[in-house]
Amino acid sequence: MRAIIQEKYGSTAVLQAGVIEKPVVGDTDVLVRVEAASVHVGDWILMTGRPYVMRMATGIRKPRVAVPGTDVSGIVDAVGKDVRRLRTGDAVFGWCEGAFAEYAVAGEEQFVTKPASLTFEQAAAVGVSATTALQLLRDNGKVEAGQKVLINGASGGVGTFAVQIAKAMGAEVTAVCSTKNVDLVRSIGADHVVDYTREDFTKGQNTYDLILDNVGNHSMAQTRRALAPTGTLISNGGGHADGKLGRTLRTMLASMVVRQQAAPSVKTQNAADLVALKELVEAGSITPVIDGTYALNETAAAIRRVATGHARGTVVITVNQQRKPVTEAPDSVPPPARPPRLIDAAVAPLAASPPA
Numbered sequence: 223m224r225a226i227i228q229e230k231y232g233s234t235a236v237l238q239a240g241v242i243e244k245p246v247v248g249d250t251d252v253l254v255r256v257e258a259a260s261v262h263v264g265d266w267i268l269m270t271g272r273p274y275v276m277r278m279a280t281g282i283r284k285p286r287v288a289v290p291g292t293d294v295s296g297i298v299d300a301v302g303k304d305v306r307r308l309r310t311g312d313a314v315f316g317w318c319e320g321a322f323a324e325y326a327v328a329g330e331e332q333f334v335t336k337p338a339s340l341t342f343e344q345a346a347a348v349g350v351s352a353t354t355a356l357q358l359l360r361d362n363g364k365v366e367a368g369q370k371v372l373i374n375g376a377s378g379g380v381g382t383f384a385v386q387i388a389k390a391m392g393a394e395v396t397a398v399c400s401t402k403n404v405d406l407v408r409s410i411g412a413d414h415v416v417d418y419t420r421e422d423f424t425k426g427q428n429t430y431d432l433i434l435d436n437v438g439n440h441s442m443a444q445t446r447r448a449l450a451p452t453g454t455l456i457s458n459g460g461g462h463a464d465g466k467l468g469r470t471l472r473t474m475l476a477s478m479v480v481r482q483q484a485a486p487s488v489k490t491q492n493a494a495d496l497v498a499l500k501e502l503v504e505a506g507s508i509t510p511v512i513d514g515t516y517a518l519n520e521t522a523a524a525i526r527r528v529a530t531g532h533a534r535g536t537v538v539i540t541v542n543q544q545r546k547p548v549t550e551a552p553d554s555v556p557p558p559a560r561p562p563r564l565i566d567a568a569v570a571p572l573a574a575s576p577p578a
């Protein structure tokens with residue numbers, strides 16, 4: 223099968239398109255023919271191997287999993303003998319290891335049947351970004367109807383889901399974004415918009431019961447000025463810089479001493495939340511926002527787009543679906559030096575330029 227292979231950490235130059243063996247299906251596994259995958263900040267972090275502490279989980283010297291990508295949608299191609307809930311032919315979405323490939327395998331609990339109303343591209347966009355937004359607002363933030371919620375970084379992968387989920391929970395939502403995204407965040411339900419190129423939400427008169435900060439461009443003291451006396455600040459990472467770990471730790475420490483709660487961001491992947499998100503889709507409460515689609519051999523360009531920190535919604539890779547690639551990869555370039563599991567030398571470098 224065609225796949226993106228990453229043998230070491232580094233820039234997008236470490237990503238190679240190649241042909242490898244199809245994954246093996248274990249007794250409790252589901253093999254999915256990938257229709258689409260989506261890219262999030264975590265894919266960029268895994269590619270670079272930074273911050274270094276992440277390598278404790280992903281592999282110290284090189285990635286533990288040679289095929290990147292986690293968020294996926296597709297058709298069930300085969301199931302293990304102990305799989306009960308899903309059948310061959312089901313359209314599904316969820317998480318796996320190795321989503322940037324024609325086939326991906328994972329345990330049955332990591333997939334849920336796809337809402338009929340979503341395209342495969344939209345369903346692939348749900349994955350980690352929507353789950354993060356759901357868990358931060360529901361579990362960390364404990365958002366209640368009528369509360370004032372501000373989402374900083376409202377137009378990105380997490381933010382576009384967060385705006386819609388907070389609205390579905392009955393909150394009054396203020397979205398912070400740049401001028402070009404004002405209409406977008408209004409269209410997905412924001413009640414109020416702060417254009418950060420003209421106004422700084424930490425310097426205004428308004429205060430909020432909950433601030434979900436996806437950007438980390440203010441100090442915690444500045445951000446807390448915009449919190450109601452018993453409000454909650456959720457510092458989700460801290461932007462795309464290496465400082466995100468330090469910011470998360472500072473937030474955890476602050477939550478012990480400041481009057482306002484500063485809840486750290488946490489994230490776990492579970493089927494129950496995929497079902498919850500599916501129900502929100504089916505109720506018409508959330509619709510994934512797609513920044514753009516890229517062919518599998520354009521994965522490097524897709525990851526570069528995410529790394530800009532200015533994606534509008536989620537960046538998606540189409541795999542088996544018929545779509546003319548934005549850039550045709552040349553076929554005259556040699557394969558990588560020692561590709562593991564590579565069974566076909568027809569390897570091309572990934573497209574360098576983003577779509578027009």
Ligand SMILES: NC(=O)c1ccc[n+]([C@@H]2O[C@H](COP(=O)([O-])OP(=O)(O)OC[C@H]3O[C@@H](n4cnc5c(N)ncnc54)[C@H](OP(=O)(O)O)[C@@H]3O)[C@@H](O)[C@H]2O)c1
Pocket residue numbers: 262263264350351352354374375376377378379380381398399400401402403418436437439458459460461462466489528530531532533534535
């Ligand atoms: N995506 C995930 O699955 C995931 C999971 C866990 C944690 N996180 C963390 O969550 C954070 C956000 O991730 P993401 O995937 O949503 O990022 P993203 O898709 O790159 O989106 C970032 C958004 O932030 C906006 N932005 C940039 N500068 C801003 C500013 N000064 N004020 C307000 N908005 C600004 C951008 O809009 P403009 O173009 O208008 O500036 C862009 O739409 C990151 O720290 C990431 O590590 C992400």
